[in-house]
Amino acid sequence: MISLNSGPIFVPAGDKMHSRHLTTRIAALLAAFTLVFALAGPPPARAAGKIQIMTATSDLAALAQEVGGDKVDAESIARGYQDPHFVDAKPSFLLKLKRADLLIVVGLELEIGWLPPLITQSTNPKIQVGGPGYFDASRFAKILEIPTGQVTRAEGDVHPLGNPHYWLDPENGLRIAKGIADKLSEMHPGDAAYFAQRYSDFEKRLKDADQKWLSQMAPYKDRKIVTYHRSWPNFAEHFHLNVVGYVEPRPGIPPSPQHTVELIQQMKRDNVKVIVVEPYFDLKTPNAIARETGGQVLVLPPSVGGEKEIKDYFSLFDYDIAKLKQAFDTTK
C-alpha cells in the first residue's frame, strides 16, 4: 500500500485529524445519544394508582372497564367500526402502549397483521408476549370453528386456532370479564375485593340482560341468515340463529360473481331474507343480493363503538338484537 502522499493529491488541511478520530467521534456520538435518550423526558405522569389498560379491540376495553371500574383506564387500539384484521400500526399507539400496565388481546391471530410490531416497538417490557401484562382473552373464551385436518389458504384467510370473533357471545363476555377481574386482582391485590364485587355485579347485570335478549330472540329461533364475514358464529350459537352462507366466498376474499350467484340461489331456495354486514364492508354486493332475493341488508356492528349509541358491552347486544328483530319482522 503506497502512502497517500505519493499521489498528486490535494488534501484539505485539518481533514486528516478530523478523519483519524472518526472512530472516537462515533463512540462519543453514540454515548451522547444514549445519554440524551436515557435522560430525556421523565416518565409520563399517570393518574394516581390507576391500572393503565390497552386492548386490541373496543369490546375488550368495555369488559375491562366493567370489572375495573374507576381503578382502571381502559382504551382500545381498534375502533368499533374498524375491521380488526386491518388496523394500521400507527406510532401514536406506541406512546399509549408504552404506558400500559396491561395489554389485552383478542388472540387467535386476529391481530397478527398489526399488533406484533407495536408490541415490539413499545419498549414496554410488561406487555411483551408472555410478560406479566400480556393478557390473551381467547384463553378464557369458548372458541368455535377450529379447523381440523390440514389448513391451507385455499380456504382464504383462515385462523388455524379458531374463529377470533368470539366476544359476541355474552357467556364468553362473562368468562373474559372473570379472567380480567382475576388478572386485575393479581396485579393489585389490595383491590381484589373491589374487582370481585365489580365482577359479581357485572355478572348479575349480564345474566339479567341475557335473559331479556334471549327472550327477545326466542321468536326467531333457527332463523336462517347470511353474513358477510364469519364474524357471527358465537352470536348465532348463543341466540339460535342459523348462518347458512357468507357474502365472502372465503374468509378475507372479496365477493366473486360466481359465488354471489350461488349464494342468491341458495337464499332463494332456503328463503333467507336477512344479510348481516359488518360496518366496514362495502354494501354493493350485499345490496345486489338483497335486490335479487327480496331480502334486507342489515349493517350490524360486531363491536362496541360500532355506532355512536353503542357505548358498552350491553348496548352492543341491545342494538344488534333490536336491529335483528326489526329486520326479521319486516322480512317475514
Added chain:
Amino acid sequence: MKRIAISLALASLAFGAAPLWAQQEGEPEAQPPVASAPSADARIKTLEDEVRSLAEQVALLRGELSNLRNAKTPAPAPKDGLLLTSTSVQPGSLSASAAPATPAAPDLVAPAQAVQGTQAQTQTYGGATSNAKLLNPDISLIGDFIGTAGHNDVAPSKSLEMHESEVGLQAIIDPYARADAFISFGETGVEVEEAYVTFTSLPAGLLMKVGKMRADFGKVNTIHNHALPYIDRPLATNNLVGGEDGIDDAGISISRFLPAPKNWFMEGTAQVFRGDSSDVYSAQRREDLSVVGHIRAYRDLTESTNLDLGVSYSRGHNDAGTVANNVFFDPDHFLTNLYGVDATLRWKPLRRAIYKNFLLRTEMFWSARDQLSPLNAFQTQHAFGSYASAEYRVNRRWTVGGRFDRSGHANNANLTDTGFSAILTYWPSEFSQIRGQYRFGHLALANPGDFSNANEFLFQFLFVMGAHGAHPF
C-alpha cells in the same frame, strides 16, 4: 384429521366384520349337509341378524365419530358449565343454568380451568408432533417474480427473473428478545438480507437491535422489495443510497422515544455499522465504521389522516480512496456523508380501510462524496436526488400509483437522471399480488449533455407462503 377418523372407522368396521363372515361361513359347513328348506330359512335369518348387528355397529361407530368431532370444537361443557352452561343446550341458560352448575365448584376456580381447557385446545388438533412444532419460528416465503420488456441501454435488466425468494424466520427468543431473519435467494446467490435480534425489555425505554439490518436511513431504505409500492426502487436510491440493497449492514441499533410536543410522536435512532454497504460504503479497516442517525416525527392529523416526517444522516468510508488508476491510497480521507429528509402523508378512512386509502411520499437525499477527480485531485461531489410518489387504493383489489424521480450521480453530480413511473396493482387476495409498471427514464450518459431514453414495462408477481406477516406501515 377427519379423514383419518373416517378411515379408522372404516377399518374397524372391516376388521369387526371379518370374523363375523368367517364364523358365518364356518358354521353352516359344520352342520350336516342336509340342505333343506328350513335350514336355508335359518341361514337367511342368521344373515339378517348379522346384517342387523352390523348396522348397529355402524350406528355406534357413527355416534363415536360425531362425538369425536364434537370434541374438536372445544365446548368443554362441564368445565365452562361452572360459569354458565352452553345455551345451545339450554335456552335461557345464563341465570337458570348457573345455579345448578355452580354448586360443584365455586366460581373462582372456573377461569383457571378455562385456561386448562384452552391449553388442551391447542393439543386437540395435531397431537404430539405438532406440539413440538409449536416452538418452531414463524416461517414464511415470499416469491418475487419480475419481468421486463422495452428498452434500457443504461441499466438493462433481464427479461424474466425469479428476482428473489425471501425466506422469513421470526420468533420470540425469550421474555426479553425477539429475532427476525430474512434470507433472500436471488438469481445470483443467497444473501442474508436481515438477521437481527431485538431486545424489547431494556431499561430507560431503549430498543436495541443487533445483527444485520436495513439501516434506518429514510423510508425506502427500510422497506423490503416485496413491500414497496413499486417494482423497482427510485433512481435516487439507486444513484445515491446503495440501490436495491441500500444501506444494509452488520451493526448495532439503539432507538428511543423522544420527548415531543403534545400529539406528536418522536423517535430517535442511532446505528453503528461495520461500514460495508453496497457501493456506498466500504470498510478497509476495522475503524472504518459507518453511522446512521434518524429522527422521526409523527402526528395523527385526524383519525384517518396522518403525517410522518423524518430526517436522516449517515456517514462512512467509500471506496474512492482504495483504488484509483491502479494506485492505492489511504482510505482515511474518503468519506461519504448522506443527508435525507422524508415526508409521508397517509389517508385511510377507518370504516373503509380495506377499500380506500391514499399515500403521498417524498424523500430527498444529499450526498457528499469524497473522491479523486479525473486529474487525481481530491474533490467532494455534492449530488442531490429525490422522488415523490403517490398511491391510491381504488377498491379492495386495485391500487394505482405514480412516481417521479430525479437524481444526480453520486460520483458525478453533473449527471442527472430523470424518470417517472405509472403503477397498477391487483390483489387477488391478501397473499398474492400482481403489478404492472410503466417506467420512463431520461438517463444521463458519461458525457455531460448526452442522454439515453428508456421506455420499459415491468410486471411482477408476488406470492406469500406460510406465516402471516405484519403489514408494513
